[in-house]
Amino acid sequence: MSQLIKKEVRVFAPATVANMICGYDILGFAVDSPGDEVFMKRTENPGVVIRSIEGDDGRLPLDPDKNTVSACVKMYLAHLGLEKEVGVEIDLIKHMPIGSGLGSSSASTVAGLFAINTLMGNPLSKEELMPFCIEGERLACGHGHADNVAPALMGGITLIRGGEGLDIIKLPVPQELVAGIVFPQVDVPTRDARQLIKEKVALKDAVIQWGNIAGLVSGIFMSDYDLIARSMQDVLIEPTRAILIPEFYEMKRIAEEAGVLSFGISGSGPSVVAISKGHEAAQKAVDAIQQHLNEQGIECLQFVSKVNVEGPKVLSQS
C-alpha cells in the first residue's frame, strides 16, 4: 500500500439536497447534476498540492492545509501512515457555486477522497471514507454533519440517525422522483442560516414534523407519490429560513401551480428544490421560477435531475 497503484484519476461527485424539505439534519439525496470534479495525479515528491481550482471565483484557499479537499486527502494518507511517502497534485473543478445550499464543499471533499482511494487501489470502503468526509464538513462549515456528505458519498437517499453519529441508512429511491433546483445568486452562508433557527420548538409542531418525516420515509419505501407530497412539508425550519431567500413564497406558489409534489429549501439555501413525479413538472416549475426571478432582477441557475443513485464516479483513470 505504500505505492499508488494508479497514475491519475478524474472523479465526479454529486451535489446533494440536504433535509429533503421536512427531514432537517437527517435526510438528503444526491442529484446527477450539478457536481464537482477532482483530477488527481501522483507526483514524485511526497505531499499534497492543490495545483488549480476552477469555478470558485478565487474564493477557495490553495493552501493544502486550509483547502478542505487537500486537508481531507492528507488526513486519509495520515490514517494509512503514508503522508511521508505518497505525493499527489490536485485540480479541483467546481461546477456549482459555493454557498448555494447544494453541498458544494461536500461534493468536492467526496470527490477528493474517492480519488485518492481510487489511486490507492481502494483500500477503504465507502463507509470507511465517511469519517474523513465528515471531518471535511467540519473544516468547511464549522459543523461536522453528514447530511450532505452521506448522500454525496453513498448516492441515493440517505437517512442519518443519532445527531452527529454515523448511523447512515440507505433508503430506496422511487424511480420517478425528479428534483428541479433553482439557485438564486444571493449569498446565504450556512453558519448564518443555522444561527437563525430557534433552539426550542413547540412539541406540537415537532409531532407534526416527525409525522411528516415518517410519512415521507413510508412514501419512499412504497413509491407512494401522493403520500410523499402530503408528507414533504416543513413546519419548523422553513418559516425561519425562508426569510433569507428572496421571493421564496412566490417561488413556492409557482412550483405548486406547475404541479410538483413539494417545494422547499435545499439544505440551508438559498437554493430551492421542487420535487416532482417525472421530469415535466420539475422542468416547468424551474423554468417559471427562473423567469420570475429574472423579472425581479435576480440571476439564477437551474438544474433538473433524477436522484443520483451511484454517488462519486470515476470519469477516467490511468
Place this chain on the structure above:
Amino acid sequence: MSQLIKKEVRVFAPATVANMICGYDILGFAVDSPGDEVFMKRTENPGVVIRSIEGDDGRLPLDPDKNTVSACVKMYLAHLGLEKEVGVEIDLIKHMPIGSGLGSSSASTVAGLFAINTLMGNPLSKEELMPFCIEGERLACGHGHADNVAPALMGGITLIRGGEGLDIIKLPVPQELVAGIVFPQVDVPTRDARQLIKEKVALKDAVIQWGNIAGLVSGIFMSDYDLIARSMQDVLIEPTRAILIPEFYEMKRIAEEAGVLSFGISGSGPSVVAISKGHEAAQKAVDAIQQHLNEQGIECLQFVSKVNVEGPKVLSQS
C-alpha cells in the same frame, strides 16, 4: 338500511401500544391479547342500551349517553339517520384494565362500532368508522387522538400524520416482532401523563427523535431488527413519563438483560412494553419484570403477543 341484517354479534377488538416507544402521537400497533369484547343484540324498541359491563370494577357508566361505547353507537346510528328506528342492547366485556396505557377505551369503542356496523351489514368501511372512533376517544380521554383507535381498528402498525388529522398509513409488520407487556397495577390517568409533558422541546433532541422515528419506520419496512432496536429510543417523552411509573429504569435494565430489542412505556403508561425479535426474549423479560415487581409488592398483569394484523374480529354472529 333501516333494518338490522343480523340478530346478534360478538366482536373482539385488540389492545394497542401507542407511540411504539419513539413515535409519540404518531405510531401505534395492535396486539392479539389482551382485548375487549362487545356482545350486541338487536331489540324490538329503538334506542341504545348498555345491559351489562363486566371487568370494569364498576368504574364505567351504564348511561348510554355517557358510556363511550354506546355514545359512539348512537352517533353512528344518527349519522345513518336511524337513531329513531334501530334498537340494540350491549354487553361490554372488558378483558383489560382501564387506565392501563393499552388503549382500553379504544378497544371497547372499536368493538362497539364494528359490532353495530356488522349488524347493519357493513354499510361503512373501516376508514369511514374512524371518525366515530376518534370521537369516542375524545369522550373517554378529553383528547380526540387516533394513536390507539387507528391500530385497534385497522390492525397492524399504523402511522398517523398531521396531528389531529386523519391521514392514517398502514405500515408492514415485521413477522417476528413480539411485544411483551407488563401492566403494574398503579393508576396513571392519561390526562395527568399528558400534562407532565413539556410544551417546548430542544430542537437538537427533536432531531434525534425524528432520526429515530425515520430509522424505526425504515427498519419496519426492511424487517431490519437491528435498526429497529437502535431506533426505538425515546429521548423526549420517556424521561418525563417514567417518573410516574414505579421501578421503570429497573424494569428497563431487566428487559435489556433479557435481550429484547427495546423497552419503553406503552402509551401514557403505566403499562410498559418490551419489544423483541421472537417470543422468547419478550417472555423472559416479562417474567423477570413480573417477579421483580412482585418482590416490590406491586401486583401486575403480563401479556405476550405478536402484532395483531387483523384489528377487530367477529367471534360469533347470527
